[in-house]
Amino acid sequence: MSHFKNKLYQYFIFIIKFRIVIIGFFTILFLYLALTMTTMLTHNDEALWLQGSTEHTKLLENNHQAVYIEKLQLHLGEKAFSSKNIDKMKLLHSNLNTIKDVIKINSPLTHTVISFSDDKVGSSLVEAHTLQDSTLAEISNTLTSGFKDFTQFYSTDKETLYIYVFSSSPVDFSSIYIPFKYDSIKVTQDQNIFKDMTLFSILLSTLFILFCITFRTLIPSLLGVVFIVFTTLFTISVYKFIQPDVPLHVSILLVSIAVSIMDFIYIYNGWHTAQASHSSHRSLYYIMMKTIKPIFWTSVVTVVGIGALTVEQSIILQSIGYNIVLSSLIAFILTFTLLIAMLSFFKIKKPYIMTKNSSRFVAGLEARYKKSLLQVFLIVTGLISIATVSFVLMQPSSIIEDSNDEVIHIMLPSDGLTHASLLKLENFHDDITSQFEDDIVDIVSSYKYARGFTKAYNPSMEFEVSKINLSFIAFDFILYNIQDDLMLNSNQLVTIYIEEDGIDKNVILQWIREWNQDKTTLIDDAKSLLSAAKYDSISHMIYVVFFILFLLTFIIFHITKNKMFAFIALTVNAIPLVWFIAILLLLDISLSIEILVSMLIMIALSSDASIHFLCYFHRNSKDKLSNEEIIEHSFIEVGTPIGMGSTILLLTFLLLIFANIPTISTIGVYAVILIILSLLADLFILPVLFIELIKSKSKVL
């Protein structure tokens, strides 16, 4: 038989012959790596996002540290300026000042206001003052009568007080007493072994139970866990070798495990079901023969497609890229060495095929599809696709992720308090205010106070930067202790407070980045840096998504040499994306980096399913099977592992939702939706398209 006169068979015999050596070799390697493992997983995705990003790199090159700004939202009740509330505010200040890393607090108590006092008998003074040392009654009166100077600290209904805490590192606010009702602020814990272990335990237990239920034997459960543990450890080890200084994010590891388990499921399911009519070893060889091509090409799509991420500047995208590529490669190697060697020790008597009846039922329904329904669906999807693209092109701001921290801190390099630097600041104030007039509450800078003092000294004089007496301004900055808030090592610091219901912060951030022609403006607050880093990655990620789609199409064409197969691959993978983006636009959810990461993962996984399905159909397209039979067989051979794999992935991403790490939870939510859409497309659209576009035509021919 020609099936046994090829290099693959020789390779299979080699594996069987040396199976103990192979298992021994990988076990020793595993034990060595496990014993020498020093990797710690991180939960702090913000730190990973910042590493390597353009704005953060600029900051580091200027030896400037990022500042962390947290906006505390405190519920005051109806009497915003009551003595009780002011007293609580004072208590909060003293509590916040006990935190080591807090640099400054910006609140109604510390806000500097310039005023002019004149007793009409020869005494007058222009001064800058805060309410910090005033009595409760004085503070209450000032806030009531001069509220316009303090609007950025209160919501429109005055029932919420905003206090901005500037710190040199993220602050855990749960460590102090906050004497108000407030919206909780979660601080990402950098390392939490208990949480990691819980996540992995749940994932492995789910796999174990799922395999037991599906195959009614313990073999896949045990081998699946062994396969995952080996793949995981090898992936971490190789990754640590490539990027030794970068901590590995726990979610990235979970995603790469989910990607690698698909290979195991295809092989095991094929081997299991084949034993209904073949011996264990022959089943093993047959399934190797059937799956090596699709598994090889799915690995190529993953490695080349997601591998594009490894050349990104962002460390987190590099990390995602490396881990998925490595786990895919390692899973491919282990599948055709260790897994084959391990499976060769087992055999299944009367293999239980859970999806036999359901496959027949669904296949029956699908084989009798209505052509008109398919056409309507494809036309609607096409129209939605055109509408979506037009909408995104017409309103590019709709693709920007929302951000609600409402404060931006920047540094403008300058040579100290000079007319030139104040002029630059004046231009900045004028430009940003004219652009975002209704969206900015306050801009705190040297210019604001230099202008304030100068106008207070000479109310009748028309203000011009050139007329500012710098000697007085410099003296006043020191006298009123505002120098440190406004300048750092002769550079100008600017804090921009954005209206609560104003335009999205990212729009203003992008404007600021493009405002300065020489690109010297440094964004230095951690949240804005994070937003900028994610924003920069969005366009790259869109290209990667398209790249994978076209790579998949090309590979399917390369395998089948048939344009129709390539068209089906492109259509089936594009359909979930089109519907997903349409849902996002309908719900007014902006495109974010989390959504794009989810899309990327979904395409990588969905392409797996498409390649396996299309390879199966290509292999069997010449068979004289009925439509119903070919769909039924494809469901048993390919649909079952796809369904199982998708269920495992769904569970993994559901776990990520509960991981309580904002970015990762968001990826989890979107990935779950995308996986469901993609599973529906693979199981219900792909087979129908195959019958419609290929099988029916080959019959006619």
Added chain:
Amino acid sequence: MKYIILIYLILFTVVSATPKEKQLVSSKVAMQLLESIKKDAIVLGSGEIEVHAFIDPLCKMSQRYLSLIYKRNHEIFSHYTIYLYMHEIKAKKSKQHILTIMDATSPERMIHNIMIDKDMSALVSRHSVNSRELFEDIAKVAKTIGVNKRPYIMIGGKVK
């Protein structure tokens, strides 16, 4: 007669509405004038930049200003040298306080007692001829410069 009263009222309004010149002499002349009374000033700090301030010990604004300077003494005194000139606001009737400060063995301590601590226990009614002369010298220079308020603060011969 009513026209004369009307014209008088108009003129009075115009004169009083016209902002008084904050400084009557050029910065160069002001510097020369200040130089002539520098020795009579109470000096705080040892910084590179000179700040000249005409103050009245009973003027609330001057007191507030001085307390701000003391509050930030570390930063202020290392960057600036503050020259304080005691110059009375007639309405405050503070001549006795000024002369007491000038006569004190340590005018810096006395100015702190009177203006910051509001401790008037050291006030005396008899004063030296020298301090009376200094008082007049400062008043003359202040009049020439155009000191019209307290605190009247000058840097580089220019008023705030």
